[in-house]
Amino acid sequence: GENVEQHPSTLSVQEGDSAVIKCTYSDSASNYFPWYKQELGKGPQLIIDIRSNVGEKKDQRIAVTLNKTAKHFSLHITETQPEDSAVYFCAASKSGSARQLTFGSGTQLTVLP
Amino acid sequence: DAGVTQSPTHLIKTRGQQVTLRCSPKSGHDTVSWYQQALGQGPQFIFQYYEEEERQRGNFPDRFSGHQFPNYSSELNVNALLLGDSALYLCASSPAGTHYGYTFGSGTRLTVV
Numbered sequence: 176g177e178n179v180e181q182h183p184s185t186l187s188v189q190e191g192d193s194a195v196i197k198c199t200y201s202d203s204a205s206n207y208f209p210w211y212k213q214e215l216g217k218g219p220q221l222i223i224d225i226r227s228n229v230g231e232k233k234d235q236r237i238a239v240t241l242n243k244t245a246k247h248f249s250l251h252i253t254e255t256q257p258e259d260s261a262v263y264f265c266a267a268s269k270s271g272s273a274r275q276l277t278f279g280s281g282t283q284l285t286v287l288p
Numbered sequence: 289d290a291g292v293t294q295s296p297t298h299l300i301k302t303r304g305q306q307v308t309l310r311c312s313p314k315s316g317h318d319t320v321s322w323y324q325q326a327l328g329q330g331p332q333f334i335f336q337y338y339e340e341e342e343r344q345r346g347n348f349p350d351r352f353s354g355h356q357f358p359n360y361s362s363e364l365n366v367n368a369l370l371l372g373d374s375a376l377y378l379c380a381s382s383p384a385g386t387h388y389g390y391t392f393g394s395g396t397r398l399t400v401v
Contacts, residue, residue, distance in 0.1 A: 177345075181330075207388065218378050218392035219331065264330050272338070275321065275342030276390065278330030 177202040179267050181272040181279025188255050189287050198265035205267040207274065208241060208248045212260045213281075222263075223250070248276045255286045290315065292393035294379050299400045301369050308337040309396045314379030319343075320362040321390065322354060325376040337362050366398075374400045 200208075206227035211219035224240045225232045225261040226249065230286050232239050236255075241248040252259055264284050266276040292314045301307050315322050323331035333346035337356035356362045360381075366373055375388045376397050380390040 209390075211392075212358045214293075216394070218380075220392070224388065258290060266330075271344075273321070273336040273338075274388075275333040275336065275344060275346065276323075276331070277333070280330050281328070 176207060177267055177269070177276050177277040179265060179272050179279045181282060182264050183282060185281065185285070187281045187287060188258060190255060192255055194250075194252045194255055194259070194284055194286075195261055196250045196265070196284070197247060197266075198249070198279050199245075200267040200277075201246070202267070202269060203243075203246065204269045205269060207268045208239070209266050209276070210237075210239060210276075211264045211266065212252050213264065217240045219264060252284075256286075257286050260284055262285045292317075292379055293371045293379050294377075294393040294396050296379070296396060298397045299399060299401075300347050303367050303369055303400055305360035306365065307368045307369060307398060309366075309377050309379075309398070310381030311364070311381075312315060313360050313362070313379075314391045317383050318357060318360050318390065319382045320360065321380045321382070322364045322382065323378040323392075324348070325378055325395070327375070329333060331378055333363070346389045347358070371400050374398060 181198045209224035213219045238251040265279040268274045321334045321336040322334040325331040335345040340356045376395040378395045379393045
C-alpha cells in the first residue's frame, strides 16, 4: 500500500520567515495530494491541494509543489504569522472508488513572535 | 451551513466494552469516511460509506464496523475495546460525486481504561 513520509517532525521559525515541509510517497499511482492544518482540539482542515497534472499551486501565502518523477511534494508558507502555528499533515490518494487518504506523520510548526 | 458534526466529543470506556460514535456529514455531502488518529500520528483510514454500503476498508479488524443511514449520517461501532483503541476518531465527508476536498469533523476523543 501507499506510504507517506513527512519531514521535519517539528519546525520553529521566526515570524515573517518562510517554512517548508516535505513529503515523499511510494505509490506512483497516487495523483491527489492535499495538505491539512490541525489545531489543538480540532479536526484537520484542508488548506491546499494539488493534482498530479499540475506542478505547482499557490494560494496567497501558501504554495505546494509536486515532483512526480521523484515522488515528493512540499508545502511552502511565506511571511509566517503566529496563527500559522499548528500541526500540518500531508496526504496522498489515488483514483478509485473510495480515494482513501494516506497521511504523513505530521509537522508541528511553531511561529515565534 | 453546519460542517461535519460528531458526537460525543469525549468518551471514556472500559476495556472489553462496546462504543458507538456518530457523524452527520456536511450539507450536500453523501460520502462518509472514518479515520483513527492516535496521539502524535497522522489519521489512518478505517472505512468509507456511500449509498449505505461500506465501499472500502483499511487495515482494521472486524471489531470495527459501521453504518450509514438514508440521510447520509453514519455510525462507527467498536466492539471488545482494547487499550490500543484509545484515539481521536475523525469523520470526514465529501461532496456528492467526487472524493476531493474531504471536510473533517472535530472528532471524538475515545479513552479506553
